[in-house]
Amino acid sequence: MQRIQLTENLSFSRIVHGLWRLSDWNMSNEEVLQLIEDCLEAGITTFDHADIYGNYTCEKLFGDALALKPELREKMEIVTKCGIKLVSDNRPDHGIKSYDTSKDHILASVDKSLENFRTDYIDVLLIHRPDPYMNPAEVAEAFKQLKEEGKVRHFGVSNFKRSQLKMLQSHLDFPLVTNQIELSAYQLENFEDGTLDLCQEERMAPMAWSPLAGGSIFSAENERAENLRSTLERIAGEIGADGIDEVLYAWLISHPAGIMPIVGSGKMNRIQSAIRALDLKLTREQWFDILQVSMGHEVA
Numbered sequence: 001m002q003r004i005q006l007t008e009n010l011s012f013s014r015i016v017h018g019l020w021r022l023s024d025w026n027m028s029n030e031e032v033l034q035l036i037e038d039c040l041e042a043g044i045t046t047f048d049h050a051d052i053y054g055n056y057t058c059e060k061l062f063g064d065a066l067a068l069k070p071e072l073r074e075k076m077e078i079v080t081k082c083g084i085k086l087v088s089d090n091r092p093d094h095g096i097k098s099y100d101t102s103k104d105h106i107l108a109s110v111d112k113s114l115e116n117f118r119t120d121y122i123d124v125l126l127i128h129r130p131d132p133y134m135n136p137a138e139v140a141e142a143f144k145q146l147k148e149e150g151k152v153r154h155f156g157v158s159n160f161k162r163s164q165l166k167m168l169q170s171h172l173d174f175p176l177v178t179n180q181i182e183l184s185a186y187q188l189e190n191f192e193d194g195t196l197d198l199c200q201e202e203r204m205a206p207m208a209w210s211p212l213a214g215g216s217i218f219s220a221e222n223e224r225a226e227n228l229r230s231t232l233e234r235i236a237g238e239i240g241a242d243g244i245d246e247v248l249y250a251w252l253i254s255h256p257a258g259i260m261p262i263v264g265s266g267k268m269n270r271i272q273s274a275i276r277a278l279d280l281k282l283t284r285e286q287w288f289d290i291l292q293v294s295m296g297h298e299v300a
Helices: 031-042 056-066 070-075 103-116 137-148 163-171 195-201 213-219 223-239 244-253 268-277 284-295
Strands: 003-007 010-013 017-018 044-046 077-082 121-128 152-159 179-182 207-209 260-263
Touching: 010 017, 010 077, 010 152, 031 044, 031 056, 031 070, 031 152, 031 268, 056 103, 056 213, 077 103, 103 137, 121 137, 137 163, 163 260, 179 195, 213 244, 223 244, 223 284, 244 260, 244 268, 244 284, 260 268
Parallel strands: 017 044, 017 260, 044 077, 077 121, 121 152, 152 179, 179 207, 207 260
Antiparallel strands: 003 010
């Protein structure tokens, strides 16, 4: 498995396993543990979470499974996020959906995540979404305290645009290590608006959520999606891919930014599709062929 070096002492597996839908998979603790072990055996060591996933249940489901074999903790990198508040029976004090990046909320969220995972440290903590009410100095205070206490080793952001990331980074005396953003051949916004450019400028490898566009490429009934599917199928045949999902992963992996796709499936055969994509090679013309079909026009 390829690895991406984020800092001198932190690397991620090139393919990241996402646990957003863990609570929907209806797995026993033993089945979740088996999935974790299968991922580790395949070289996937990085697991992506957020406090809100599964209506605040997924972190604990993962932690309960990990407790069956706690020695696996040292073989993985746990990423989690905070900053979104959902209206939930599991958080009865939340009156409305909102963002909260206050120091108190960040510290409390991390303590709860540590309890859920049954661990004493988180490898990377991300602010889940940019908060229009954010006090970056206060976020920096929280990050500094968590780092000094050893509760969180590294920090990053998720869904931050160029100016938002630079604003927060300006208040920190250590680098943010990643920006988790939506990237796919069907969702080009972060390719076009400078978000990915900043990642490359800062030598910050991004994580890509929804690399298969949430499945919409496979099911959408519109000219753009149909043309894209046709192009992906043709290129799959040209490069020896087993399906267009492998081509979609390969399209992201081949980009020089060091993109790390997040695979959010509980089925190992689907996870293996992303792993196989690591060995697929797209020519520059094939890469642009996919881009231009998605854009609906040639490059200028």
